[in-house]
Amino acid sequence: MKWKPSRLSHLTIQEQIVDWIKSRIECGDWTVGTKIPTQRQLAAQFNVNRSTVQLAIEELKADGMLESKMGSGVFVANNSWNVLLDRSQPNWQQHIESSIYKPNYRTIQLINEYEQYDHVIRLGTGELSPELLPTKQIEQSLKVISLDAKSIGYSSPQGSLKLREILCNYLKKRDIQTSPENILIVSGALQALQLIAMGLLEEGSVVFHEQPSYLNSVHPFQSAGMHMIPVSRNPNLSDNMRTLKRKRQSLYYCVPTLHNPTGYNWSLEEKKNLYNVCNELQIPIIEDDVYHELLFEPTSPAIKSFDASGQVLYIGSVSKTLSPGLRIGWIVAPSPVIERLADIKMQTDYGSSAFSQEIVAHWISTGLYERHLVTLREQLKRRAIFVENILDQQFKEIATWRKSEGGFYIWLRFNEPIVNKRLFLDLLNQNVLINPGYIYDSGDLHHIRLSYAYASLEELNIALTYLLEHAR
């Protein structure tokens, strides 16, 4: 469907490319300031030599339609519009720069972008490998799901009652007792955080979290104007939080089970201590529990399981276990919180996909989900051991790490502070995508979040070899 120059045209290939780029600008698709695709990308799309593309771009630069910016690419020039026709355009760049939401960090934008390309080896990604997803079984289950017309209309504010009832039952295995009224279905854990930021906190509130933190790599609270304050779970936690909180509203965000990015599991004592401190200071806790099904061995129960005061907002999801494409997660919380967040969700996107909810309900209620988890844990464990063997053999002198207890990640620490943007870009040049520690803790130049869950064993081997070359 993408445009290509035609060998049959009376125009040369170069002329056709020049006309096509002009038409993109003319029709308003590429406005002033748009960065155009790279020569390599265009050459691939047009199925021509890169030199032909280069000549076409040079011609357009000479005409004042395009301009190069050192090191960052080729852009639609400011006066392109005057060149083409006498019309004014909204200044989109100005709109974007002055608007409310923070952009993703450049490194994360690059990660999001390069994760799309098949030739890139994803060494840090927070996603299961396609070969670990039960694609064919899901396809099979689509054939037996029966829909009723009610279920594909707009959903009730809290999401499918059927799914919420099934989740109540499922959560009992995590020692969490709740009822359908206390569950809100969301489009993944990140949306849960977004709703909490908009619905439960005033601007300038304090969000406590550990360092390194997943919350540094996404912006739901930062974009809503909250202060992110790192705290450690040490004996002074209570005093520290009391001092830092002052009179402000606050909450504590944590991933106590298979912490992202470190993979650490809190002890029961650490969980109880945090709970008691937060209870005393009346600080709500967000317990992000999206990895717990991937524990290789059972650990201590979730904080929510001993929450007798409605203090904990508990978040679960199937994105790390069944399929991220479903976009289904849930929040368990006291009724006023659930009603409030459901009200905002209705104002934001009118609920999550009814089809995705049907699929998740089917997988959990039939036991397909838990059977899949058994296999998945085995496969992840096998992959963890494979990577740990490579590390043992080749990285012992330059890095340290803890043996994985489950999930996707090994939090690999290099002895030297080598994990900087240069390393990220150098590896990207070799088509290896890493998640550097500095996206989880801006001052950290020692760690990478190494994922054994996505790339194939062969790719893991190759990528680790490249990594070793750069790290030595």
Add this chain to the structure above:
Amino acid sequence: MKWKPSRLSHLTIQEQIVDWIKSRIECGDWTVGTKIPTQRQLAAQFNVNRSTVQLAIEELKADGMLESKMGSGVFVANNSWNVLLDRSQPNWQQHIESSIYKPNYRTIQLINEYEQYDHVIRLGTGELSPELLPTKQIEQSLKVISLDAKSIGYSSPQGSLKLREILCNYLKKRDIQTSPENILIVSGALQALQLIAMGLLEEGSVVFHEQPSYLNSVHPFQSAGMHMIPVSRNPNLSDNMRTLKRKRQSLYYCVPTLHNPTGYNWSLEEKKNLYNVCNELQIPIIEDDVYHELLFEPTSPAIKSFDASGQVLYIGSVSKTLSPGLRIGWIVAPSPVIERLADIKMQTDYGSSAFSQEIVAHWISTGLYERHLVTLREQLKRRAIFVENILDQQFKEIATWRKSEGGFYIWLRFNEPIVNKRLFLDLLNQNVLINPGYIYDSGDLHHIRLSYAYASLEELNIALTYLLEHAR
């Protein structure tokens, strides 16, 4: 799955209910200030007489666990917690009241709530009747959709490339020429507005819109701190907007085809005039085009079709035509805008359901979608005529209306200003849910948005009879 008292217990039914309610409070599901379900709802859940529930609630009130608030129901009392055990709870109500996002208007919350109940006749709802949804055909299509593992992982920031390519082709029929890079898949049109509010406007920006307006019934811009300014499409539009805009950023929101709630279709001249004025003032236009496939007769082309300057952000969706439960819509816009909104969407919910995207791609590309639209338009037309006949026979002396040109609605105007909250609640008492004009224009006490798309013909007849009784 819901708890019920047991006839076999050594406790009386009343005692069991008291214990159960206490346990809800104790475990933190019902925190201080929670409104508990009505006696009628509880009696239905427990399968007991309402008087038994009443006695249990009286007992809990006497114990200081619950308290009544005049006319608004029974709530968990402030000191319930002290009564039960010596623990503190976060003050959720305070959190909620001071937080960023505006709650839905009470009337709209009630609409969202009562739309869930089967016994309620929905006379104003913005949704197709279950009998108009192609449920069985969608179920059939699930059986033939084949998934590949890539497609059920996290999607690319802009959404499924396959769907975007299919949409490019589909949009040609609306005379809109675009490319996959200029499309963003969103979870319905409302999310598109939400992303635009967060990603393209600074706080305090101006959003121009017509009165009455769909935007008064939802808050994506208001919650982000924008000024909503009503303007009319009159000869002074240019001067008015120039004056009102001042130096601020602004945009113009419109539904030029089958306007919500009035059903009005703009003439080509009106569209061109708005476009030229906005072009001159560099005001971007949001063209909300989610109803156009439901036109009974073709009208003038979309504004986007003559947008040569990348001025128009065009929004489409399948929620009004195929199934709202899919939660799939799209924005067509210049590249910098799409990249920006995709970046925010990735930060908000990591993309829309891959399964829903597969279903929509299948329906549009195979032509199923357009064949369904032919039937749907016929059925809607039949329903419109049915309602118009009733209006002709019974409402001529008290109200006026324009014949429907498509979509779901008739904007019924009563001669007297009778459409107030009283009327809304009186009809709700008779299990008839209306969308009063004041949710689209706060000063309007004359209109209701009458939908012929949801209730059955019989229900429409009954509900209109009730409406007539109250209106006379």
